Amino acid sequence: MTIAYDGTAYAGFQSQPNSPSIQTTIEKALSILLREKISIIGASRTDAGVHALGQVAHFTAPHLPLLYSLNAxxxxxxxxxxxxxxxxxxHARYSALRKTYYYHLALHPDPFRRNISLNLKMKLDLNRLKTGAAYFLGTHDFTSFSNKAGRGCAKNKPIKTLYRxxxxxxxxxIRLEFEADGFLYKMVRNIVGTLLEVARGALSPHTIxxxxxxxxxxxxxPTAPPHPLFLIKVDYE
Amino acid sequence: MTIAYDGTAYAGFQSQPNSPSIQTTIEKALSILLREKISIIGASRTDAGVHALGQVAHFTAPHLPLLYSLNAxxxxxxxxxxxxxxxxxxHARYSALRKTYYYHLALHPDPFRRNISLNLKMKLDLNRLKTGAAYFLGTHDFTSFSNKAGRGCAKNKPIKTLYRxxxxxxxxxIRLEFEADGFLYKMVRNIVGTLLEVARGALSPHTIxxxxxxxxxxxxxPTAPPHPLFLIKVDYE
Structure with missing residues (x-):
């Protein structure tokens, strides 16, 4: 199934003890509908506050539930x-070939985008940002742009190819569009945090x-905040 | 001043006992900033859940506060x-010549527009809706499309001119755009509620x-829900 969600009220996609997650909310609905305990596996473990327009998840069930009943x-x-x-x-995660994420920046505060966009308080040099961004393209070891994953998270191979x-x-x-064969934990937000340092003149783009x-x-x-980040789509063969 | 707000968390523009309103929230900020009690008068008393992109309000103060400090x-x-x-x-209300409101309808549920758009559960006949809408244009007594205002609200003259x-x-x-020299209490929502009855075939457009x-x-x-309604702008001489 493909899923859209506003992540504002959730502790992230993955189940967390004592906090509502996207995963447990969907599992509960599926279990009621199919009258047995259902577990789902998502393509991407989006963090607390991160949104999705095209998350993908799979599960095993006796029959296909009706879309209308599930949404109800x-x-x-x-x-x-x-x-x-x-x-x-x-497999929603292992069969994924490519993922696309967007990160939203705003030059002016907008009350309707406060949970989905980063309001920039300073003027940015977008040419510096573009120069910096170009260095990330291609195949690299992205360890410098990955946070240590929490307990229970599989170690990810640090070499990824950023296509776009x-x-x-x-x-x-302003929208930053990322497309890669995979992303490390907090990789997009760490790249954005670095590019914002470059754009405001605190870091040379050529140090990347x-x-x-x-x-x-x-x-x-630094790691940029989660709320402007959207998982847009996951591509499979 | 012109004001944008997400009305989701508020009991409307106007001060209400025991509920947060847009007006009291702004008055509190202005009073802190200007070190005296400030009252504001809004062009439009938007209802609970209604939003604004261009509300206008005026107030009397010893000097003009800084926009940046006020927003902070x-x-x-x-x-x-x-x-x-x-x-x-x-006068924000009495000097207003024209007001524009938008009402947002959506053919598919969207988690990011759930507080700003009405999700249509049935298919609508938009040609019927357009035929019905045309009957509202011009100068009419709109009493049939006005709810009784609450205690303390001034009686409004029921004859209004709908320009658009x-x-x-x-x-x-789908966006319904309303432009008139003034609107009665709940007038936009009552017109929308009636046009939705027309569009789903329950009412003939020619009965309007x-x-x-x-x-x-x-x-x-019936009165359509408040959350898809936006006060877009108020025109003055």
Missing amino acids: LLPPDIRILTIEEVPPTF LDLIEEGDR PKILQEKSRRLAG | LLPPDIRILTIEEVPPTF LDLIEEGDR PKILQEKSRRLAG
């Missing part, structure tokens, strides 16, 4: 967009290759 | 967009002139 059991901040049968070899990092300007909004080579968080910028 | 004292769901000095004859009622389709979203002539809520459709 879910809160309005989680919507199942499509649901379909897949071969037993399909585009800066799209629309009026007073050196930061990548260091394989350490030490030289990279 | 306000919650992120209320933003002052502009602030300027006006002649003492200016446009239906704009954008992908799976009769409903207007009746000067009674009896024949009109």
Whole structure:
């Protein structure tokens, strides 16, 4: 199934003790509908506050539930967009070939985008940002842009290929579009945090290759906040 | 000043006992900033859950407060967009010549628009809706489309001129745009509720002139919900 959600009220996609997660909310609805305990596996473990327009998850069930009935059991901040049968070899996470994330920046505060966009308090040099962004393209060891994952998270191979990092300007909004064969824990937010340091003049764009080579968080910028980040889509064969 | 707000968390623009309103929230910030008790008067008393992109309010103060400082004292769901000095004859409500409201409909549920758009559960006949909408244009007594205002609200003259009622389709979203010299209490929501009855086939579009002539809520459709309604702008001389 493909899923859209406003992550504002959730502790992230993955089940957490004592906090509502997207996963447990959907599992509860599916279990009521199918009258047996259902577990789902998501393509991406989006963090607390991160949103999705095209998360993918799979599960094993006696039959395909009706989309309409499933949405009726879910809160309005989680919507199942499509649901379909897949071969037993399909795995939402391991079969994924490519993922796309967007990160939203705003030049002016907007009360309707406060939970989905980062309001920039300073003027940014977008040419510096573009110069910096170009250094991330291609295949790199992204260890310098990855936080240590929490307990129970599988270790991810640190070498990833970033196919696309585009800066799209629309009026007073800026969107950073990331497309890669995979992302490390907090990788997008760490790249954005570093590019914002570059754009405000605190870091030279040309130090990025050196930061990548260091394989350490030490030289990279801070982790940008989660609420402007959207998982847009997951591609499969 | 012009004001944008997400009305989701508020009991409406106007001060209410025991509930947070847009007005009291702004008055509190202004009073802190200007070190004296400030009262503001808004152009439009938007209801609980109704939003604004261009509400206008005026107040009397010893000097013009800084926009930046005022926004720093306000919650992120209320933003002052502009602030300027006006002649003492200016009155946000009485000097208003024209107001524009938008009402947002959506053909598919969207978790990011759940507080700002009405999700249509049935298919609508938009041609019927357009036929019905045309009957509202011009100068009419809109009593049939007005709820009785609450205690303390001034009685409004029931004859209004509707300059524009446009239906704009954008992908799976529909926007109804209203422009008039003034609106009665819940008038937009009552017109929308009636047009939705027309669009789903429950009411003939050609009964609208009769409903207007009746000067009674009896024949009109129900009041549509407040959360898809936006005060877009208020025009002055």
